[in-house]
Amino acid sequence: MIRVKNISKIFKSGDVEVNALRGVSFDVDDGELVAIIGKSGSGKSTLLNILGLLDKPTDGEYFINDKKMSTVSASEKAKARNAEIGFIIQDFALVEKYTVRQNVNIPLIYSKKDINSDIAIRDVLKKVDLSDKINTPVCKLSGGQKQRTAIAHAIVNDPSVILADEPIGALDSKTSEEIMAVFEKLNESGKTIIIVTHDKDIAAKCRRVIEIADGRIVSDSKSKEK
Amino acid sequence: MIVRYFKIILGDIRSNIGFYILLTVQTMIAFSIIGNLCGVTLYTNSTVNALDSFSFSDNYYGGIRTEVYTLNGVSVTEYDLSTERQLGYFIAENFVTEGYSNTFIEEDGVMYELNFVSENFFEIYDLEVMKGRLFEKSEYNSDSIENTPVILGSMYNGQYDIGDMYLGKYEVVGILNEGQQIINLVGELSQPFYVDSFVFLPVKSLKCMKENNFDYPTHLIYAEDKAELKAINDYAEELDIYPFNFVSLEGTKKIISILSEQTNIPMLVVSAIIILLALLCLIQSEMLFVKKNTSELLIHMVCGARQLDIVIRISAGTLLVIALSVIISSLLFMSAFTSAILSVVGLVTAAFAIIPTVIRLKLKPLISAVKEEK
DSSP states (O other): EEEEEEEEEEEEEEEEEEEEEEEEEEEETTTTTTEEOOOOOSSSSHHHHHHSSSSSSSSEEETTTTTTTTTTTHHHEEEEEEETTEOOSOOOOOOOOSSSHHHHHHHHHOOOOOOOOOHHHHHHHHTTTTTGTTSSSSSGSSSHHHHHHHHHHHTOOSSSEEEETTTTTTTTTHHHHHHHHHHHHHHTTTOEEEEEOOOOOHHHHEEEEEEEETTTEEEHHHHHHH | HHHHHHHHHHHHHHHTHHHHHHHHHHHHHHHHHHHHHHHHHHHHHHHHHHHHHSOOOOTTTEEEEOOEEEEEEHHHHEHHHHHHHHHHHHHEEEEEESEEEEEEEEEETTEEEEEETTTTTHHHHTTTTEEEEOOOOOGGTTTTTTEEEEEEEEGGTTTBBBTETTTTEEEEEEETTOEEEEOOOOOOGGGOOOOOOOOOOOOOOOHHHHHOOOOOOOOOOEEESSGGGGHHHHHHHTOOOOOOOOEHHHHHHHHHHHHHHHHHHHHHHHHHHHHHHHHHHHHHHHHHHHHHHHHHHHHHTTOOOHHHHHHHHHHHHHHHHHHHHHHHHHHHHOHHHHHHHHHHHHHHHHHHHHHHHHEEEEESSSHHHHHHHH
């Protein structure tokens, strides 16, 4: 479903070139739960931004459902980000001044699907157990509630792929467990989930772990048990 | 989708409403000055074109009243019509004159305006009939007001036909073409106007005009030399009424061109400064909006907003300010030409206001801006 072929990303700052990714290749099948791990600066967030169509690779090819995303127009990418990808971005997944409802509504603003937004928002908040917070401003939520809102916001448009960048970075262990349980539940329902994390405990809960160091894949392991 | 997005844009504008109102007022002032400039340009062009299109020689002069009107040595604000009429008769006796003079007659409690026209009036202003004919030479200067033919403006077409009697006593001999204009030489007040609603009668003999207290048509006074016209002011002095300044065709054109130049340059400078200030405020507000809302805008992009959606959202306030200014200023002037000019100025201003933000987004995509912020 997702195919990454020999992707490189070079950041230039004046005369200095930084190789964030160096020839990364892997495939992710439908319904996989994948963790991409690596130290800070290893290139994992850069990879996720490319997978989420927020950034362009310097070289290489990237396919979603056999569609070559590295060559599609900006407008097509926006469409794909809306319909096919749910993105939970590290630290800034939500608009703090918006209520839970307003945040979850954002993907629906750009959706071409004929959706009753009120019903869709209520349904998705039920899934993440946040129905009672629908009109609460995000700035008044706890860390766990914010992350649940971020998940609701990522899945409201029913995307097939969910990308999460350090989704439980700042949460306590109990809340982290709860959030991971939500991801596992979503994965069981057929969603492909790719989680970028530096936390090996979180990675251990995923069936597949891709480790990146210095912009290269250093290991790609699959476990039979969850 | 459009409705949902529009709500977000409205929310952005509402959160900064005071700023946008101030900016709208500022831009509106600049646009009103431009509108006024358009009005002056329009007036200048139409007047000069009209003056050029008519066939009167430079020996015709129009009289411009000097500012102070005195009667028996006392300044007054109202004209003494009979004294003025007497001056008109003096002019008619001593000079060749052309033009029209109006009079009002009452029929069944309604006042009707009739205009006596001089012999060459239709020729000078190139007025043509759509039906019937112009007056014949023999119909001018008669001693009687009875059996007078009339020529009606195009507005009366359909209501009257050739041979009908206007007000039951004036035979309609012609109906003028629609949209024909005339102009009087009155310096900076010269302005072409339509004769579609006019009713014209041939001028009567001076004797008949005097007997019936009708004003004599003296809009254009023929003189080989302007000095000849001094006699008119001498007589005005005798009558103890205000004197005239006399202006020829060329003189009128010069006055209008000087007036236009005097108005245009300072107004252009002032409006350019105000627009520049408004433009800087708009650019600054857009940049500030991006800076304050980088994360939010990125979240919208992540969720499917296109770059264009983001640009529209950032520049919505600018577009609203400019659209409101253009609409309100256009309504003030009610002229298609002015509206067109204001729309072009508005579009150019909006483009200049938006371009820096678009360049900024191209140079530093939101994702990089957020990374930097972090």
